[in-house]
Amino acid sequence: MRPTALLLKLLTAWLVLAVAACVWVSFVILWQITGGLLLFVMLVDVFTLPRRGRITGKRSVPGRFALGVKSQVTVTITHAANRPLALEVFDGIPTAAEAEGLPHQVSVPPGEFAAITYEARFVRRGQHAFTPAHVLADSLLGLWRNRHFVAGESQTKAYPNYEPVVRFAMLAMANRVETMGIVKRRRMGASLDFHQLRDYQDGDVLSRIDWKATSRRSTLVSRDYEETRNQTILLVPDCGRRMRALDGGLSQFDHCLNAMLLIAFIALRQGDEVGVVGFGGVQRWLPPVKGAHSMPKILNHLYNYEASGEPSDFIEAAERVMTLQRRRALVILLTNLRSEDGATLASAVSAMQRRHLVLAATLREQELEQRAEAPIDHLHDALQYGALTHYFTERRHLLESLRSKRVLTVDESAQMLPVALANKYLDVKAGGLL
Incomplete structure (x- = not known):
C-alpha cells in the first residue's frame, strides 16, 4: 500500500x-x-482498496520474435470489485526488450475487462521470459493504491530477423525473385543432371536436342535438365569479438545470421543440405540437414548464437571443418576480415581447399565508408581520411590475394550481404564449381 x-x-x-x-x-x-x-x-x-486476488489477468505473447522487429503483446485485466477500478499497468518485459506505451492507465468497470496492447521489440536474441505484470489499483477516493501481480510468467524466443527469408519465399512463389535483387543465373551443362525429355521449343539450344528420340518420333525432342542436387553447404560464422561491432543498430554478427538464414532457405529449396560450424568462442555443430522442412531446425540452432569476447582463430576453424565435414562442400566463411588476418587466413583456406570449395564472405563497415566520404575541413579530418584509405587499401589487397588463390569472395555492406551471398551461391551452382 x-x-x-x-x-x-x-x-x-x-x-x-x-x-x-x-x-x-x-x-x-x-x-x-x-x-x-x-x-x-x-x-x-x-478499506476500499481491492484485496489480493481480486484482480486477475492473462498475457498473450507471440511464441517467437524477430530481432529488431516490433510485435504486439496483449495483457487482459479483470477484477471482482463492485465498482470501477482505476488501474496503472506495467508489464514485466525482459531486460533484452524495449516497449512503447507502458505504463498504461485504464479504468475497468465492474464485470468487464480491459485489454492492453503494446508493441515490444527485442534487441538481443535468445530465450526470454516476461515476468508477472505490475498492476497499481487506486482506492475509492484515490488516496491510496496497492500493487497486484497478474498474468504470471510467459516464455518466448527472439530469433534472428528472418524477414528477408519470408520475403524471398513470397517473391519466389510469385515468380518474381529478381525483385529482391537475386538474379536467376543461366544454367550451364556442367552443373546439370538429366531430368526428362520434352518437345522442342523455340529458343532451345541445339546441343540439347536428343537426335535418337527425334529420329524415333520424327519430331524434334529436347533434353531437359535440372540443377545438381544433394550437394552440401557448410556455414561457418565467425563468433569472435570482431563481430560485436554495431552496424545500423544491429551487431555485425546479427547481420551475418540474417544472411545465413537466407542462403540456408535457398539451398534447402534447391535440394542441397546445409550445416553450421561456429568458431571464435562458439564450439557448436549442426550436421547438414536437407529439405525445406529442416528450416525450423536451423532456426532453432542459430537463434541463441552470440558473438563472444574471444579472438577469431581461422586455423581452428579450418581444423574443425576438416574434422567434422568429410564430404566435399561449399564452405562459406562469414567474418569481417582485417589486414592482420593475411597469414593465418591463407593457411586456413589452403587446408580447407584440399577437400572443399571455400567462399569468404566479409562485411564492410558502412560507418567507415560514410566517414571516408565526409568533407575534409580540418587536419583531424585529413588524418582520419588517410587512415581510412590505408585501411581500405590493405583490405582490398587481402581480398585480391584470396582471389589469386582461387578463393571465392563476397565483400558487401551488412544490409546487402544476404542478397550478394545468395547470388554468389547461385553462381556456384550455375557454374558447376562445386
Whole structure:
C-alpha cells in the first residue's frame, strides 16, 4: 500500500495550515478539525482498496520474435470489485526488450475487462521470459493504491530477423525473385543432371536436342535438365569479438545470421543440405540437414548464437571443418576480415581447399565508408581520411590475394550481404564449381 499524489497534496496543504496555526492562533481549531477529518477519511479509504486476488489477468505473447522487429503483446485485466477500478499497468518485459506505451492507465468497470496492447521489440536474441505484470489499483477516493501481480510468467524466443527469408519465399512463389535483387543465373551443362525429355521449343539450344528420340518420333525432342542436387553447404560464422561491432543498430554478427538464414532457405529449396560450424568462442555443430522442412531446425540452432569476447582463430576453424565435414562442400566463411588476418587466413583456406570449395564472405563497415566520404575541413579530418584509405587499401589487397588463390569472395555492406551471398551461391551452382 502506498499514498497517491492526491493524498500527498492534501497532507502538504494540512502542513501549510499547521504553519499558519503557529502564526495565527485562530487557525489552530481549523487545523485540528481538518487533521481529524483527513485522518478519518484516510482510514476509511484504506478499506476500499481491492484485496489480493481480486484482480486477475492473462498475457498473450507471440511464441517467437524477430530481432529488431516490433510485435504486439496483449495483457487482459479483470477484477471482482463492485465498482470501477482505476488501474496503472506495467508489464514485466525482459531486460533484452524495449516497449512503447507502458505504463498504461485504464479504468475497468465492474464485470468487464480491459485489454492492453503494446508493441515490444527485442534487441538481443535468445530465450526470454516476461515476468508477472505490475498492476497499481487506486482506492475509492484515490488516496491510496496497492500493487497486484497478474498474468504470471510467459516464455518466448527472439530469433534472428528472418524477414528477408519470408520475403524471398513470397517473391519466389510469385515468380518474381529478381525483385529482391537475386538474379536467376543461366544454367550451364556442367552443373546439370538429366531430368526428362520434352518437345522442342523455340529458343532451345541445339546441343540439347536428343537426335535418337527425334529420329524415333520424327519430331524434334529436347533434353531437359535440372540443377545438381544433394550437394552440401557448410556455414561457418565467425563468433569472435570482431563481430560485436554495431552496424545500423544491429551487431555485425546479427547481420551475418540474417544472411545465413537466407542462403540456408535457398539451398534447402534447391535440394542441397546445409550445416553450421561456429568458431571464435562458439564450439557448436549442426550436421547438414536437407529439405525445406529442416528450416525450423536451423532456426532453432542459430537463434541463441552470440558473438563472444574471444579472438577469431581461422586455423581452428579450418581444423574443425576438416574434422567434422568429410564430404566435399561449399564452405562459406562469414567474418569481417582485417589486414592482420593475411597469414593465418591463407593457411586456413589452403587446408580447407584440399577437400572443399571455400567462399569468404566479409562485411564492410558502412560507418567507415560514410566517414571516408565526409568533407575534409580540418587536419583531424585529413588524418582520419588517410587512415581510412590505408585501411581500405590493405583490405582490398587481402581480398585480391584470396582471389589469386582461387578463393571465392563476397565483400558487401551488412544490409546487402544476404542478397550478394545468395547470388554468389547461385553462381556456384550455375557454374558447376562445386
